[in-house]
Amino acid sequence: MNRVMAVAVLSAVTLLSGCAQQGLYGTSYSRSQVGQAQTVQYGTVQSVTAVRIEGRDDGVVGSGTGAIVGGIAGNQIGGGSGRTLATVVGAVAGGLIGQRVEKAATGRQGQEITLRLDSGRVLSVVQEVENGQFFNPGDRIRVLGQGRSLKVTY
Structure with missing residues (x-):
């Protein structure tokens, strides 16, 4: 299961690094502005x-990735109903942390x-x-x- 955790963390880092905002420069344009x-x-x-x-905090990437990583981490704890509870708590906490990480990373x-x-x-x-x-x-x-x-x- 440690290999699964490593893959999940690597995926989270990759996704969060790709969630940078489109530039708000004087020289950047959205697709809808082209030709206007x-x-x-x-x-x-x-x-x-x-x-x-x-930064953006719409939660699409940050909270989603954080919830997955947190849920996987929580699933590694305990057994039976304790494992289920740890998975849910890990997913919620991971989602909240992921949202904050996304906002900080895209500022x-x-x-x-x-x-x-x-x-x-x-x-x-x-x-x-x-x-x-x-x-x-x-x-x-x-x-x-x-x-x-x-x-x-x-």
Whole structure:
């Protein structure tokens, strides 16, 4: 049974490492945005504040994987009805832990960019930091928009 536990833990790590969020960069696009017209505005960065973008905690991968691993671990304890109870408790605890691990693993470094458009309008946009590079006050930027979604790029 130790081999089964090792396979379950390895599977959990593999699944959790694959649950990274799609980038929230100024240069990343969802499939639904491809081919869609966007407005383009130009402006200047006024200020930049480092922020933390929360990770996802929808529980699909984290709690599911955690529940499986916890259930297998719990099943290794005791016998009879004690084993059943340990399996259930292990699955519930593993699911809760897995959800927290997923949220921590998918959190991202972000930046709140306050900018003044050439039109005079002042905006604030939060997006993920790309390649460790923050925008700087005074940078000339483009603001790409589609509906309520805005991206700041050079």
